[in-house]
Amino acid sequence: xxxxxxxxxxxxxxxLNHEAxxxxxxxxxxxxxxxxxxxxxxxRNLDFLEMWRxxxxxxxxxIVQDGDPSKTIRVPDGFDYELYNRMDIDRILGPKASCIxxxxxxxxxxxxxxxxxxxxxTIDDDCFVAKDxxxxxxxxxxxxxxxxxxxxxxxxxxxxxxxxxEGADFVRGYPFTLREGxxxxxxxxLWLNIPDYDAPTQLVKPLERNTRYVNAVLTVxxxxxxxxxxxxxxxxxxxxxxxxxxxxxxxxxxIGRYDDMWAGWCMKVICDHLGFGVKTGLPYIxxxxxxxxxxxxxxEYKGIYWQEQIIPFFQTVTLPKHCDTVQKCxxxxxxLVRENLSSVDEYFxxxxxxxxxxxxxxxxxxx
Amino acid sequence: xxxxxxxxxxxxxxxLNHEAxxxxxxxxxxxxxxxxxxxxxxxRNLDFLEMWRxxxxxxxxxIVQDGDPSKTIRVPDGFDYELYNRMDIDRILGPKASCIxxxxxxxxxxxxxxxxxxxxxTIDDDCFVAKDxxxxxxxxxxxxxxxxxxxxxxxxxxxxxxxxxEGADFVRGYPFTLREGxxxxxxxxLWLNIPDYDAPTQLVKPLERNTRYVNAVLTVxxxxxxxxxxxxxxxxxxxxxxxxxxxxxxxxxxIGRYDDMWAGWCMKVICDHLGFGVKTGLPYIxxxxxxxxxxxxxxEYKGIYWQEQIIPFFQTVTLPKHCDTVQKCxxxxxxLVRENLSSVDEYFxxxxxxxxxxxxxxxxxxx
Numbered sequence: 001x002x003x004x005x006x007x008x009x010x011x012x013x014x015x016l017n018h019e020a021x022x023x024x025x026x027x028x029x030x031x032x033x034x035x036x037x038x039x040x041x042x043x044r045n046l047d048f049l050e051m052w053r054x055x056x057x058x059x060x061x062x063i064v065q066d067g068d069p070s071k072t073i074r075v076p077d078g079f080d081y082e083l084y085n086r087m088d089i090d091r092i093l094g095p096k097a098s099c100i101x102x103x104x105x106x107x108x109x110x111x112x113x114x115x116x117x118x119x120x121x122t123i124d125d126d127c128f129v130a131k132d133x134x135x136x137x138x139x140x141x142x143x144x145x146x147x148x149x150x151x152x153x154x155x156x157x158x159x160x161x162x163x164x165x166e167g168a169d170f171v172r173g174y175p176f177t178l179r180e181g182x183x184x185x186x187x188x189x190l191w192l193n194i195p196d197y198d199a200p201t202q203l204v205k206p207l208e209r210n211t212r213y214v215n216a217v218l219t220v221x222x223x224x225x226x227x228x229x230x231x232x233x234x235x236x237x238x239x240x241x242x243x244x245x246x247x248x249x250x251x252x253x254x255i256g257r258y259d260d261m262w263a264g265w266c267m268k269v270i271c272d273h274l275g276f277g278v279k280t281g282l283p284y285i286x287x288x289x290x291x292x293x294x295x296x297x298x299x300e301y302k303g304i305y306w307q308e309q310i311i312p313f314f315q316t317v318t319l320p321k322h323c324d325t326v327q328k329c330x331x332x333x334x335x336l337v338r339e340n341l342s343s344v345d346e347y348f349x350x351x352x353x354x355x356x357x358x359x360x361x362x363x364x365x366x367x
Numbered sequence: 368x369x370x371x372x373x374x375x376x377x378x379x380x381x382x383l384n385h386e387a388x389x390x391x392x393x394x395x396x397x398x399x400x401x402x403x404x405x406x407x408x409x410x411r412n413l414d415f416l417e418m419w420r421x422x423x424x425x426x427x428x429x430i431v432q433d434g435d436p437s438k439t440i441r442v443p444d445g446f447d448y449e450l451y452n453r454m455d456i457d458r459i460l461g462p463k464a465s466c467i468x469x470x471x472x473x474x475x476x477x478x479x480x481x482x483x484x485x486x487x488x489t490i491d492d493d494c495f496v497a498k499d500x501x502x503x504x505x506x507x508x509x510x511x512x513x514x515x516x517x518x519x520x521x522x523x524x525x526x527x528x529x530x531x532x533e534g535a536d537f538v539r540g541y542p543f544t545l546r547e548g549x550x551x552x553x554x555x556x557l558w559l560n561i562p563d564y565d566a567p568t569q570l571v572k573p574l575e576r577n578t579r580y581v582n583a584v585l586t587v588x589x590x591x592x593x594x595x596x597x598x599x600x601x602x603x604x605x606x607x608x609x610x611x612x613x614x615x616x617x618x619x620x621x622i623g624r625y626d627d628m629w630a631g632w633c634m635k636v637i638c639d640h641l642g643f644g645v646k647t648g649l650p651y652i653x654x655x656x657x658x659x660x661x662x663x664x665x666x667e668y669k670g671i672y673w674q675e676q677i678i679p680f681f682q683t684v685t686l687p688k689h690c691d692t693v694q695k696c697x698x699x700x701x702x703l704v705r706e707n708l709s710s711v712d713e714y715f716x717x718x719x720x721x722x723x724x725x726x727x728x729x730x731x732x733x734x
Binding site: 133155156157158159160161165167168169170171172173174175176177188190195196197198201205208209210211212213214215216220221222223224225226227228229257258260261264280304307308311315 | 500522523524525526527528532534535536537538539540541542543544555557562563564565568572575576577578579580581582583587588589590591592593594595596624625627628631647671674675678682
């Protein structure tokens with residue numbers, strides 16, 4: 001963890017200046033062009049990138065190919081990318097490759113591990129460019145960058161939402177000593193069209209579409225958990241990367257579709273402990289394809305009842321004071337998972353082991 | 368407190384049905400017409416009601432006249448109202464009238480005390496009807512009623528905001544056992560045009576206007592405090608009324624403009640303890656008149672530094688389990704205020720006394 005390398009945001013106006021300068025940079029060139037990787041897990045040709053070309057082309061892509069490694073994934077011309085399939089992952093990580101899931105989008109976290117950049121943006125290949133209510137195409141990446149470059153406010157709720165957005169500020173009664181905020185670790189974006197529902201809700205509401213554009217970014221308060229979706233997500237890899245492990249899912253595992261949830265619970269507990277912020281809200285992407293609710297139900301059903309015990313565990317877990325890096329926090333968390341969740345299912349023993357393997361792999365690739 | 372009289376919302380679909388039936392009622396007549404009072408504190412003629420006529424006229428108004436009681440306040444024809452000036456308050460409460468502030472909008476809480484209805488909506492007389500982005504006039508009261516008649520979700524954050532709004536639901540990963548929600552005690556509405564800033568921010572940003580319409584209602588999570596503004600506020604008086612005391616402000620007091628903040632801190636701690644919810648977001652009103660920042664600074668300056676100690680107190684205070692009514696919680700809180708805040712200023716001893724007087728007055732008028 002390189003908190004000392006973070007730009008210190010020492011006041012609200014500094015933060016605004018910082019955002020302003022980030023925006024000014026767009027005239028000079030794409031913001032964070034050399035400091036951000038876009039991670040995409042996929043099993044198919046990446047034609048969806050055509051629509052994103054104006055926004056993504058200046059950035060480097062890390063494509064994690066899931067499933068059959070002999071299949072060729074076509075990437076549209078003009079994109080700068082590296083691609084890893086299962087054979088690459090096995091070759092690079094050796095026995096530690098066991099911590100990277102197969103046949104599940106959880107494999108995306110290999111991209112976080114192999115990146116050398118400070119920031120990650122990850123997006124699913126069924127996500128397209130959404131439009132704001134004025135009809136303008138939304139540059140999701142640009143909004144994520146604004147979110148992670150401005151502080152978060154986890155200790156007190158601001159009723160006008162993110163006080164660091166243009167035209168907003170802290171309202172009357174907001175403590176002045178909390179107005180500096182804290183560094184933002186994660187920016188969680190949302191989805192128009194197909195909402196991110198669980199299988200039971202998909203089955204009950206097959207036709208529901210999310211049409212409500214909520215023009216807000218807000219900090220998820222300290223001590224509050226939320227369901228983090230991996231579809232449209234950015235984070236500061238230097239601040240929180242080692243906590244963004246997407247778990248053991250898919251092939252050979254009793255569960256799927258809980259990879260991002262797992263990362264979200266672990267990450268939030270660690271951010272709360274270390275004093276980092278998590279934002280949710282803008283930007284929206286256009287989510288085009290509802291996954292099959294029957295297949296989803298099969299993947300999810302254990303998670304649906306396990307989470308009734310997992311979430312109270314994460315809501316009450318406390319990390320000891322000596323855990324002052326993300327790695328130390330994560331190792332401690334794996335111990336607590338083993339102690340407290342192995343009674344739910346023996347799967348959590350395997351998962352606790354994999355959490356340790358992940359940290360070993362992280363330290364090896366990020367010395 | 369009459370929690371047992373609450374409509375039990377036993378499932379999400381029940382809640383939706385409930386909202387649907389609330390809306391259906393609009394065809395039969397105004398929703399909650401005989402169960403809601405509109406409380407308005409004022410020192411002037413209530414011409415602002417003309418603009419609200421289509422929305423407020425069916426409801427009963429309680430007008431609390433602040434300042435010179437010999438002055439006549441003109442109320443537009445056709446409104447059903449009762450009006451109390453300082454002489455009325457002194458006559459009705461006798462020596463207990465000392466707990467009701469004078470020359471400060473904190474006097475509005477007398478209206479909460481004297482009401483016999485289940486719900487209160489309170490609004491300032493410099494607040495007008497706002498328009499949504501489509502240009503439609505916003506019926507603020509109707510949105511508040513929707514907010515208080517549907518449950519809150521304080522234990523886990525839902526990324527698509529209020530899951531009980533039409534077109535929304537709980538997202539993937541939201542624990543199923545938390546989807547019933549809890550009864551909503553408070554609905555905190557926002558303001559377009561003049562934002563609710565403190566004096567220092569008003570001075571620094573005299574021209575800032577809030578033009579961002581955020582189409583969201585959300586539950587303020589358990590354990591999180593927020594700055595509650597009294598300008599555009601509704602609550603369930605049966606659930607939380609005795610906690611909505613607006614403190615000692617204005618005439619003869621060292622502080623002003625912290626009446627709603629005080630109520631917000633106390634109310635939130637008690638809602639968290641008793642398992643009630645607090646929503647913020649929609650509806651917006653159009654706030655027309657920025658108060659004088661110099662006058663405000665004079666009223667606020669003690670609050671601005673006191674709050675740096677008051678807020679940590681409220682963030683860490685815990686109420687004992689035997690406090691199972693709002694009154695018991697509030698009496699306990701007054702004891703804790705006396706013990707913990709009297710070192711900040713002797714004013715808090717007087718305030719702790721007034722909190723007890725308020726509860727005595729409440730019990731007398733609401734046997």
